[in-house]
Amino acid sequence: MSILPETTVTVDEIINQVIADNITSPTTTPREYAWDFENNDFLLKDGKFIIVEGKEALKIWIWKALHTMRMKYSIYSDDYGHDLDSLIGKGFSSGLIESEARRFVWKCISVNSHITDMQNFSTTYDGDTLTINFTVLTDQGEVEISGLQY
Template identity: 60%
Template structure:
């Protein structure tokens, strides 16, 4: 007698495919972008799905420097700090920022591409806007 469970071969195929489809819907905990903290309802975490979950994932990834926190994988986060204070021309900064954002977002398979990429300079602050085309629809991002 084995300590491991026997393999069950008569699984319902419809249930399996339904479970796979459900697991491919992105989910995240609700996020308050202004307070930079979780959004709670009656003291409990709220889960969001689809486009809102992807928006949260992108926002958090673009606010997390790559390889800073050991809780995240090495592919999570951005390298935008590598272009700060380098004295690059605005054109080079914009081109490199676009490449680094694409690289950051490529870790999420739900994100297909980005469009309408804009870089704005306000004194020493760089802000980035774009529309992410995802398998859940279009998501506008401003970081």
């Protein structure tokens, strides 16, 4: 009797299974760890992470993606994150900044297969601060994003 398994699994089979398990399709329910937006940290219950699903998970994913500069952290793919920092200090007109901010936000969030559209996009300025508000349409329902500041 051997302690080794009798079936042979190749590295290619393992890699293909991991890839298949990690592909997010619109038929899967989005899941994220609960997030405390005020304190910018995970929410814990009895010292353990809380998992949320659906619209709340998408809100967290959107918030995190829009708080991560694209191509700055090697842990993320080149598609994850935003390019909004490229608008700072350039002296662009408010119309151009709003147009580019809309484009950059859509580029950032549209990589998520659950997100279908973005509406009610608006920007306001207070000194050097750009504040962005918009509604995200998803297969889980509408998600309101307000008060994003850059």
